[in-house]
Amino acid sequence: MTLGRTASRAALIAGASLLATAGAANAQTATPDDAAARIAALEAQLEILQKQVADLKAATAASLKDVRAAQSATTVSIAAGRPTISSGDGAYSATLHGVMQLDAAQYFQDKGLPAVIGNARDLNNGTNFRRARLGVDGKFAKYFDYSILLDFGGAGTDGAGQLQELFVQYNYAPFKIRVGAYAPNLGLEDAASTNGSLFPERPSAAEAARGLAGADRRIALQGQIVQDRWLLSGAVSGAKAGDGQTFDEQLGYLGRFAFIPAKGPDYLIHVGANASVVTTPAQTAALTGAYAVTLQDRPELRVDGTQLVTTGAIDAKGARHYGLEAAVQKKGLLIQGEYFDYKIDRRNAAAGVSDPKFTGWYVEGGWVLTGEARRYNPNTFAFDAPTIANPFDPKAGKWGAWELAGRYSVLDLNHHEDATLAADRVRGGEQTIWTAGLNWFPNSVTKFSLDYLDVDIDRKDPAGGLVALSQSYQAVNFRSQFAF
Numbered sequence: 001m002t003l004g005r006t007a008s009r010a011a012l013i014a015g016a017s018l019l020a021t022a023g024a025a026n027a028q029t030a031t032p033d034d035a036a037a038r039i040a041a042l043e044a045q046l047e048i049l050q051k052q053v054a055d056l057k058a059a060t061a062a063s064l065k066d067v068r069a070a071q072s073a074t075t076v077s078i079a080a081g082r083p084t085i086s087s088g089d090g091a092y093s094a095t096l097h098g099v100m101q102l103d104a105a106q107y108f109q110d111k112g113l114p115a116v117i118g119n120a121r122d123l124n125n126g127t128n129f130r131r132a133r134l135g136v137d138g139k140f141a142k143y144f145d146y147s148i149l150l151d152f153g154g155a156g157t158d159g160a161g162q163l164q165e166l167f168v169q170y171n172y173a174p175f176k177i178r179v180g181a182y183a184p185n186l187g188l189e190d191a192a193s194t195n196g197s198l199f200p201e202r203p204s205a206a207e208a209a210r211g212l213a214g215a216d217r218r219i220a221l222q223g224q225i226v227q228d229r230w231l232l233s234g235a236v237s238g239a240k241a242g243d244g245q246t247f248d249e250q251l252g253y254l255g256r257f258a259f260i261p262a263k264g265p266d267y268l269i270h271v272g273a274n275a276s277v278v279t280t281p282a283q284t285a286a287l288t289g290a291y292a293v294t295l296q297d298r299p300e301l302r303v304d305g306t307q308l309v310t311t312g313a314i315d316a317k318g319a320r321h322y323g324l325e326a327a328v329q330k331k332g333l334l335i336q337g338e339y340f341d342y343k344i345d346r347r348n349a350a351a352g353v354s355d356p357k358f359t360g361w362y363v364e365g366g367w368v369l370t371g372e373a374r375r376y377n378p379n380t381f382a383f384d385a386p387t388i389a390n391p392f393d394p395k396a397g398k399w400g401a402w403e404l405a406g407r408y409s410v411l412d413l414n415h416h417e418d419a420t421l422a423a424d425r426v427r428g429g430e431q432t433i434w435t436a437g438l439n440w441f442p443n444s445v446t447k448f449s450l451d452y453l454d455v456d457i458d459r460k461d462p463a464g465g466l467v468a469l470s471q472s473y474q475a476v477n478f479r480s481q482f483a484f
Helices: 002-026 032-072 115-121 204-213
Strands: 074-079 082-087 093-108 126-140 144-151 162-172 175-182 218-226 230-240 251-264 267-280 314-330 333-346 357-368 374-377 382-386 401-415 426-441 446-458 471-483
Touching: 126 162, 204 251, 204 267, 204 314, 204 333, 204 357, 204 401, 357 426
Parallel strands: none
Antiparallel strands: 074 082, 082 093, 093 126, 093 471, 126 144, 144 162, 162 175, 175 218, 218 230, 230 251, 251 267, 267 314, 314 333, 333 357, 357 401, 374 382, 401 426, 426 446, 446 471
16 A cells, blocks of 8 residues: 555656646747647646556555465365365464274293293283374464374273373473373483384383383473474473372473484484482372382283283382483484383381382394485484385385384393392392394385294292292284374
């Protein structure tokens, strides 16, 4: 509108100037008829200029209208298999997600294992939908993210459906603040996406650590600072969404620092540390109270949900863990590992009964045979699936990405297992697992993996009997996955 006024004024001034100049120049020589003709011509030119200004104003208004319409238009797109609806200005979006992870496993166990082992004598040969997820995430009001995710999978048997994630996050780079139910950032393996992991399950040492104050469905408030070379995260957490009601919920704190000391076009070095502390375990009984803390895990496979190593419920006034993490990546080769130290502080311990301590660690590696490298996620400071250079297309001679993987993990949940005082013993067992795997990524949505596990359980009878709960077995698992 301002542009139109300016152009109109310019045209009028130009017309007036022409009239004045013509009048001054020809006043002495021109006849009255000549002067009238010139004035008529100038008035015609002025009318043309006024029409052009009007046309310019109309075109400008239409252009502004088109720009505003484009900015507010809703767009629909599909990237990497993920359908997304977003506003034209990018301030609002909604992305649909779906995950299927179907495992089929065969366990090879010795015959005639002692009855004290219970169901662990005959682990389930069969199938299990480890994860079956549906959800939506996105952003609103430009600076806020959200996620809603339901999971119908489970360990050993399919689940009836439960809330996996529900949170809102405020982003103001480099700060992020998240509140809701989710898995707080607590380590290299913990922060990695399960859709692109090296193996079907996290190492047991990492699972035991995240189970104290973190893990999936944990209700928490988390703050993060994310920079190019480092990440600092801290959270306060409570119970898990969907858990049964207690008399008082658990209260815990978590923290992680991750750092990239060196990186280049085809290599990266990662180091970090993480910790969690449970200051108030959940009170599960009224008045006198019962504050149970348990460290445990299944043997890195969930087709059978039996837990072969566990401390059992320890009445505690608190618990903690700390961990160290490191990784080296060179092109398609990745090696990473973590070490964890755990401690449970007993409540009202009798004389001579100590606070139990445990340890766990793992080292794992992957080599992408087709030359791609695993992606390093700058938001979580963890590794994800490789980018697929040649998505599966047999006619074009393209076969996706292929990866070899290997892992050795140890989780030792024994404490003074041979102590004279029975109350001081914790015979949780020591679990060691060798795993070798082959991963095939036909494209960015699908994945197939074949894994061989060699499991050794060294565990004495927690009840004090002479028959051990030890056993060694092998297992083969095949996973089919699509995730978008």
